[in-house]
Amino acid sequence: MRRFARFWWDFVVGDDWRVAAGIAIAFGLTALLAATSVPAWWLLPLAVAAILWLSLLRAVR
Amino acid sequence: MVEALTIVLAMGVTRGWRSALTGTVAALFALAAIVAALGPALTIVPIQTLRLVVGALLLVFGLQWLRKAILRASGWRALRDEDAVFVREAEHARSAVRTEHAGLDWYAFTVSFKGVLLEGLEVAFIVLTFGSAQGSIPLAAVGAGAAAVLVVVAGAVVRGPLSRVPENTLAFAVGVMLTTFGIFWGAEGAGVDWPGNDASLPGVLVFVLGVSFGFVTALRRRRLALA
Numbered sequence: 075m076r077r078f079a080r081f082w083w084d085f086v087v088g089d090d091w092r093v094a095a096g097i098a099i100a101f102g103l104t105a106l107l108a109a110t111s112v113p114a115w116w117l118l119p120l121a122v123a124a125i126l127w128l129s130l131l132r133a134v135r
Numbered sequence: 136m137v138e139a140l141t142i143v144l145a146m147g148v149t150r151g152w153r154s155a156l157t158g159t160v161a162a163l164f165a166l167a168a169i170v171a172a173l174g175p176a177l178t179i180v181p182i183q184t185l186r187l188v189v190g191a192l193l194l195v196f197g198l199q200w201l202r203k204a205i206l207r208a209s210g211w212r213a214l215r216d217e218d219a220v221f222v223r224e225a226e227h228a229r230s231a232v233r234t235e236h237a238g239l240d241w242y243a244f245t246v247s248f249k250g251v252l253l254e255g256l257e258v259a260f261i262v263l264t265f266g267s268a269q270g271s272i273p274l275a276a277v278g279a280g281a282a283a284v285l286v287v288v289a290g291a292v293v294r295g296p297l298s299r300v301p302e303n304t305l306a307f308a309v310g311v312m313l314t315t316f317g318i319f320w321g322a323e324g325a326g327v328d329w330p331g332n333d334a335s336l337p338g339v340l341v342f343v344l345g346v347s348f349g350f351v352t353a354l355r356r357r358r359l360a361l362a
Contacts (some may be wrong), residue, residue: 085256086192088199097194101187101325108326115329118322119339122194122314123346129202130350134211134357 090132096125137302140286142250145224150233150243158247166255170262170276177267183324190321191266194361196257197313201347204307206256209354215302258283261313268320311347315340 087094100121107114146155177185206212224246231242262279266272321340322329329335 078202082155084219086195088195089202092200093202094195094223097191097198098262101191101321104322104327108328113330114325114327115335118325118327119342122198122318122343126198126201126205127348129198130205130354133202133206 090129092132093125094127096121096128102127137286137305138215139251139254141221142224143247145221146184146228146243149225149228150231150240154240154243155247156246161244161250162248162251162255165252167258169256170259170272173263174266174272177263177272180267183326184322185266185324187324190317190324191267192260192264192317193313194317194321196260197310197315197317199304199310201310201314204303204310205347205350205354207303208307208351209355210358265316268316307347311340311343315343318343340354 100118103121104114107117120125143155143159146158159259180188203212207214228242228246234241236244258279262275263272266275269275315336319336
């Protein structure tokens with residue numbers, strides 16, 4: 075059971091759990107902004123770029 | 136797929152093709168069953184929810200691929216060496232004890248089965264997510280099947296690990312595509328209206344490509360500065 079859970083964690087989350095957490099937060103913020111009258115299309119691409127860069131910096135530290 | 140082929144080739148060459156190919160076929164049936172079981176279930180999910188979930192999954196997978204590809208392209212992580220993987224798998228296979236079940240070499244069967252199933256699971260998820268978001272899982276499955284046939288034919292011709300395949304370039308391209316579609320569909324699922332609707336997809340692709348190449352350059356400079 076533990077190995078099964080571990081497999082799915084590695085499969086979905088991968089090397090850096092912060093990436094998955096960052097994406098979840100970015101989706102939440104995008105949904106909040108989209109509910110207002112302010113255009114929200116720019117937020118997710120910028121958030122993804124920032125999440126990727128921070129993850130890469132952690133990997134090369 | 137290239138990784139799975141390397142494993143099956145190592146098993147076939149060292150332990151016999153019958154067990155290796157039986158394991159491969161069994162794994163392909165299991166993957167087809169997963170797609171066939173989950174595919175119809177996904178069609179009853181509302182499109183907005185589906186795009187949100189699919190977008191999030193594609194982004195998580197895409198960023199995993201892109202992260203590894205950028206680290207390899209910038210020299211921070213070694214490129215995957217299919218020849219070395221083949222030699223390692225073959226050495227393990229030669230030293231493993233032979234146990235027979237139902238006339239099959241159990242080691243070759245299980246290693247081939249697990250290799251194809253685990254590598255193929257990611258492909259199955261991509262087929263399910265792309266197919267369901269675009270309303271045609273069979274078409275996505277045919278595309279994945281064609282890619283699998285291409286890899287198998289290349290393996291049969293070469294009769295060895297596909298070491299000349301530019302694997303990191305492929306991983307980079309797959310990462311960019313998954314991330315692009317993940318951003319596009321995920322944002323739509325979160326309630327975003329893209330300027331120009333579908334016409335903005337190439338713009339997202341250019342943005343992801345530009346950012347990825349920019350990160351490769353920045354990390355390469357960083358590595359050289361530390362050297």
